[in-house]
Amino acid sequence: MPNYQAEIAACSQAVRDKMPFTPSITNVVTVNLVANAQIAVGGRPAMLYLADEGINMVQACDSFYINLGTLFPSHREAVQETIASLQASHKAWVLDPVGLGKGADHNALIAYIKDHPATIIKANASEIMTLAQTWGLISQETEQNYVGVDSRHEVNQAQAAALALARHSGGVVVVTGQSDLVTDGNRMLYSLGGSDWMEKITGAGCILGGVMAVYAAVAQDPFIAALTAINAFNLAGKQADGAKGPASFQTQFIDRLYQNSAREVSQIPVIEQGEED
Amino acid sequence: MPNYQAEIAACSQAVRDKMPFTPSITNVVTVNLVANAQIAVGGRPAMLYLADEGINMVQACDSFYINLGTLFPSHREAVQETIASLQASHKAWVLDPVGLGKGADHNALIAYIKDHPATIIKANASEIMTLAQTWGLISQETEQNYVGVDSRHEVNQAQAAALALARHSGGVVVVTGQSDLVTDGNRMLYSLGGSDWMEKITGAGCILGGVMAVYAAVAQDPFIAALTAINAFNLAGKQADGAKGPASFQTQFIDRLYQNSAREVSQIPVIEQGEED
Amino acid sequence: MPNYQAEIAACSQAVRDKMPFTPSITNVVTVNLVANAQIAVGGRPAMLYLADEGINMVQACDSFYINLGTLFPSHREAVQETIASLQASHKAWVLDPVGLGKGADHNALIAYIKDHPATIIKANASEIMTLAQTWGLISQETEQNYVGVDSRHEVNQAQAAALALARHSGGVVVVTGQSDLVTDGNRMLYSLGGSDWMEKITGAGCILGGVMAVYAAVAQDPFIAALTAINAFNLAGKQADGAKGPASFQTQFIDRLYQNSAREVSQIPVIEQGEED
Numbered sequence: 043m044p045n046y047q048a049e050i051a052a053c054s055q056a057v058r059d060k061m062p063f064t065p066s067i068t069n070v071v072t073v074n075l076v077a078n079a080q081i082a083v084g085g086r087p088a089m090l091y092l093a094d095e096g097i098n099m100v101q102a103c104d105s106f107y108i109n110l111g112t113l114f115p116s117h118r119e120a121v122q123e124t125i126a127s128l129q130a131s132h133k134a135w136v137l138d139p140v141g142l143g144k145g146a147d148h149n150a151l152i153a154y155i156k157d158h159p160a161t162i163i164k165a166n167a168s169e170i171m172t173l174a175q176t177w178g179l180i181s182q183e184t185e186q187n188y189v190g191v192d193s194r195h196e197v198n199q200a201q202a203a204a205l206a207l208a209r210h211s212g213g214v215v216v217v218t219g220q221s222d223l224v225t226d227g228n229r230m231l232y233s234l235g236g237s238d239w240m241e242k243i244t245g246a247g248c249i250l251g252g253v254m255a256v257y258a259a260v261a262q263d264p265f266i267a268a269l270t271a272i273n274a275f276n277l278a279g280k281q282a283d284g285a286k287g288p289a290s291f292q293t294q295f296i297d298r299l300y301q302n303s304a305r306e307v308s309q310i311p312v313i314e315q316g317e318e319d
Numbered sequence: 320m321p322n323y324q325a326e327i328a329a330c331s332q333a334v335r336d337k338m339p340f341t342p343s344i345t346n347v348v349t350v351n352l353v354a355n356a357q358i359a360v361g362g363r364p365a366m367l368y369l370a371d372e373g374i375n376m377v378q379a380c381d382s383f384y385i386n387l388g389t390l391f392p393s394h395r396e397a398v399q400e401t402i403a404s405l406q407a408s409h410k411a412w413v414l415d416p417v418g419l420g421k422g423a424d425h426n427a428l429i430a431y432i433k434d435h436p437a438t439i440i441k442a443n444a445s446e447i448m449t450l451a452q453t454w455g456l457i458s459q460e461t462e463q464n465y466v467g468v469d470s471r472h473e474v475n476q477a478q479a480a481a482l483a484l485a486r487h488s489g490g491v492v493v494v495t496g497q498s499d500l501v502t503d504g505n506r507m508l509y510s511l512g513g514s515d516w517m518e519k520i521t522g523a524g525c526i527l528g529g530v531m532a533v534y535a536a537v538a539q540d541p542f543i544a545a546l547t548a549i550n551a552f553n554l555a556g557k558q559a560d561g562a563k564g565p566a567s568f569q570t571q572f573i574d575r576l577y578q579n580s581a582r583e584v585s586q587i588p589v590i591e592q593g594e595e596d
Numbered sequence: 597m598p599n600y601q602a603e604i605a606a607c608s609q610a611v612r613d614k615m616p617f618t619p620s621i622t623n624v625v626t627v628n629l630v631a632n633a634q635i636a637v638g639g640r641p642a643m644l645y646l647a648d649e650g651i652n653m654v655q656a657c658d659s660f661y662i663n664l665g666t667l668f669p670s671h672r673e674a675v676q677e678t679i680a681s682l683q684a685s686h687k688a689w690v691l692d693p694v695g696l697g698k699g700a701d702h703n704a705l706i707a708y709i710k711d712h713p714a715t716i717i718k719a720n721a722s723e724i725m726t727l728a729q730t731w732g733l734i735s736q737e738t739e740q741n742y743v744g745v746d747s748r749h750e751v752n753q754a755q756a757a758a759l760a761l762a763r764h765s766g767g768v769v770v771v772t773g774q775s776d777l778v779t780d781g782n783r784m785l786y787s788l789g790g791s792d793w794m795e796k797i798t799g800a801g802c803i804l805g806g807v808m809a810v811y812a813a814v815a816q817d818p819f820i821a822a823l824t825a826i827n828a829f830n831l832a833g834k835q836a837d838g839a840k841g842p843a844s845f846q847t848q849f850i851d852r853l854y855q856n857s858a859r860e861v862s863q864i865p866v867i868e869q870g871e872e873d
Contacts, residue, residue: 063744070347070624071354071366073666077625077798082842086746087798088695089625089666095699102742112350112366115393116669141365145372188379190340192363242577244354244364287574288359297841300796347624348631348643389627389643392670418642422649465656467617469640519854521631521641564851565636 062259069111072245085256096124159211235276339381339536346388349522362533373401436488616813623665626799639810650678713765
């Protein structure tokens, strides 16, 4: 197995050095947390909700983050126009498809994204499986109801769906859970670690997507960007694990995300598919 | 006086066991805090702003929270459609009418809700009195100007208004303040405790409404749900009361909301009307 | 040089005594932080996004804060109508023009504000220079691209632009950075202090604008309001400077904003233009 430590350390350090500009369209529940987490690792966030601002920010950006939570009526146009611009300018972007099955605008955006794929898709196991089914990439096993933020499936149940999505999109897919799976349709790794507190705060997944967009701004290989984000995230989570409650955890987690060096971020163990089976 | 401790402990424990799905339409100022407080006591939040998402989430939900702060143009349709769905499916919902008199859309929604009443209405004394006057349930004593989040009245000044609202709506009314009044138009109790810090952070009332919706998802009797939420809230507030400032208080308060057991939550004293007069 | 300590202490104390009503139209990223910071120093916030709510809240308010981050489609009308009402009722308001060059609605609002100037404009050096150029008050030195929240210029590079803006608007201009410049087109002072952590959290500038609006509600002279806000802000920042990370800093900063007395706030040194050159 290749040693990804050097690439992860380099990716983490490149963000600290370059401070990439990483705007987002993201939900209002956790927008503050996403911005603070992006700053903590070295990115420069800007949040927006209008189509022409999306187009303009794509011109100026190093990468983009799109999270489909808390849609407003203006999201449909704003998200589509932003994605079209990202595709035209060949810039990296990360999708968090949160809210699958929530309503018509969400469905329309998911349909649009099938043909305009993200560089990295990050979601939990249930979301990844539903997305692959919705796009007709794997057979329909479950009803297409609303898929909440709490996954009803284990990460390794979503392996086939993740592979199918990665091959369809030509990008990287991340499945989050007790361990986190990363695949580009060819390579597949698991990152271990993190903290159970993640499920006790709102926005852990949103943060991870936002931080992933920051690393995707500097990495040639989005597989390395995804691994680096997961490692930075899981390391900070583990360090903050001793918190007395969810709000203390969140404070310590953001503090740690800021403090950790590139070398430390690269130390979280990753294992190849099969090793944990 | 009946001993509500057993019912409160049972309601609190039922939420921990069932983890009900409790979506909200709530203001953007405190939406993150509402979600985190709901998770802390055992609920599963989902926030939304579109009408069809409201209708869909009502189908999936165990209860709903509607808070009328920071209205967008899309709220009018979204809130009305969501409430109509809640009524059709006989699901419990909690109203925080915050922002009374703020503008035309707020007025229209309040008028609509008169005929489609909430299971629980939670507000401060000034808001409860204004709401009862606006709906013609008590005589007009004050001008119908904007009613801010800071109550100009004491809780027990709002007793008649609270009773009138509860009888009109066939539900429960909660008046928050130094002590908190709960009535279903028949029974009336006060819960003592809490913390003065509540007035020094934005969103204490929003949290309480959100947490009340979580307990309303499992309680047969909304009176018990309201009491349980107030007790959980006041206990955590009292425990965090030694904080050095408002931001520290908020962190400790959410931590405590998470830590407290069902038994502890049931220990906050409640007294019958008249005892404190 | 006049001794501003007495005026600053009086302004700070007047806010604690009067608790002015200080509504805002402000971005969703930091809206919670702005509300908490305003409460911490003694204001009473209310956030809104609809035009008629803006008009109504202007009638009830003591001052207003307008921050142009995260525009929605409804902002264009809401912001213009609110500003027109503020002008008609001669009430003080603070502008944070954040997002210059981001898109068409932002440009339209900036053009409108040229003819309906704010009592206080607060921005970083790059933003102040771009604003003065956009309004044709100083010669065009830089391209009119998007200006992010991270200033590419030092505060004293923006002196001429700040003076030009203050003279055009007949109000006060604040340029934030390592030191903070305040001018009314005649007087010019620098306030020293603060914390480097300010750049590591989102919303430090938003908070400052919101707190400035609170002081502008009670001060006859907006120059004193601006100085008081900067001093309150820099004192709390300095006190929280020992934090272990950005999230801890934010908590300690809000706590300190609440704790500091009017006398303490007046102790931060201010120096006249030229002294630091």
